[in-house]
Amino acid sequence: MAEPGGSNELHDARSVSRALTNLEMRPTKGRGQNFLIDHTVVQQIVDVLRPGPDDYVVEVGPGLGILTRELLNRAGTVVAIEIDERLATHLRSEFPMDSFHLIAGDALKVPIQAFVPETRDYLFAANLPFSVGSAIVRRFLELPVPPRRMVVMVQKEVADRMAASPPRMSILGVSIQLYGVATVGFDVPPTAFKPRPKVFSSVVMLEPRNPALLPLGDREDFFQIVHAGFHQKRKQLINTLSAGLSLTKPAVVEWLAGAGVSPDQRAESLDVETWLTLYRQRPGR
Numbered sequence: 001m002a003e004p005g006g007s008n009e010l011h012d013a014r015s016v017s018r019a020l021t022n023l024e025m026r027p028t029k030g031r032g033q034n035f036l037i038d039h040t041v042v043q044q045i046v047d048v049l050r051p052g053p054d055d056y057v058v059e060v061g062p063g064l065g066i067l068t069r070e071l072l073n074r075a076g077t078v079v080a081i082e083i084d085e086r087l088a089t090h091l092r093s094e095f096p097m098d099s100f101h102l103i104a105g106d107a108l109k110v111p112i113q114a115f116v117p118e119t120r121d122y123l124f125a126a127n128l129p130f131s132v133g134s135a136i137v138r139r140f141l142e143l144p145v146p147p148r149r150m151v152v153m154v155q156k157e158v159a160d161r162m163a164a165s166p167p168r169m170s171i172l173g174v175s176i177q178l179y180g181v182a183t184v185g186f187d188v189p190p191t192a193f194k195p196r197p198k199v200f201s202s203v204v205m206l207e208p209r210n211p212a213l214l215p216l217g218d219r220e221d222f223f224q225i226v227h228a229g230f231h232q233k234r235k236q237l238i239n240t241l242s243a244g245l246s247l248t249k250p251a252v253v254e255w256l257a258g259a260g261v262s263p264d265q266r267a268e269s270l271d272v273e274t275w276l277t278l279y280r281q282r283p284g285r
Helices: 009-022 039-049 066-074 085-094 133-141 156-162 171-177 216-230 237-245 249-258 272-280
Strands: 056-060 077-082 100-104 123-127 149-155 180-188 201-208
Touching (some): 039 123, 039 180, 039 201, 066 077, 066 123, 133 156, 133 171, 156 180, 216 237, 216 272
Parallel strands (some): 056 077
Antiparallel strands (some): 180 201
16 A cells, blocks of 8 residues: 555645635635645545445535545545635535535534435545544534444544543543544544644544434533543542532542442543443432
8 A cells, every 4th residue: 555645745735736826725724724635545534434336425624625536436425514615616616516515614513404314324524624623523423313434534632532442531532432433543644735734643433323322411411520520630530520519528439439430540541431320320310
């Protein structure tokens, strides 16, 4: 397999530069506009997603359309959500076929009915901006109709936290794994993008849980406990839960013991199932 950023990188980088010049735009850090230019990486992403000729794919942040083109080659329908109006105009002219649909808008705000029919089985692919990547992933995982499979490219540090296990758990890891199973597929170097970011990226596959481990109506109360535990993650749970939830330490010790957790453990040592046990056995429930 060719290394990312191989012999065709210069040609692709120049093509991206020409396209951006024609659109009279410069990539902005605020929107995390680092355009993928490596075709090997594109093929790897779609290989992990595994779309078939009858599949319906939602793509977020298509940019100039390098991933979109490969998705259209392998899937039946691609619906792309692009927040930048200039890029949206470019994509409409680049892909005039009936199998492509473009939604100009914010992927965090577009109503689900706008991009997927009710009860429709669909896949999800995205090269996500570092600033909002985890929020977009959480939004789609928590939808009433989540994708059948998601493949996303995010900052490597974010990918590692999404797929983490004890003793390296985080609030992000808990929030992702509550609604899906995350697996890091492969890393992507800065040379695969134009302009080059300062950090590595990673491609993550997410298999949404259907049903989720926790009903959406319980989410706020559940994460009140999780946030309390992680508030000062270097401190022991007896201290963080006591302070964050206004409970006495003896009450916290009894609560933790019921879930098989030692009071001197720290939040990052607990997996999702243990947090769920704590939630179900919470004092005063």
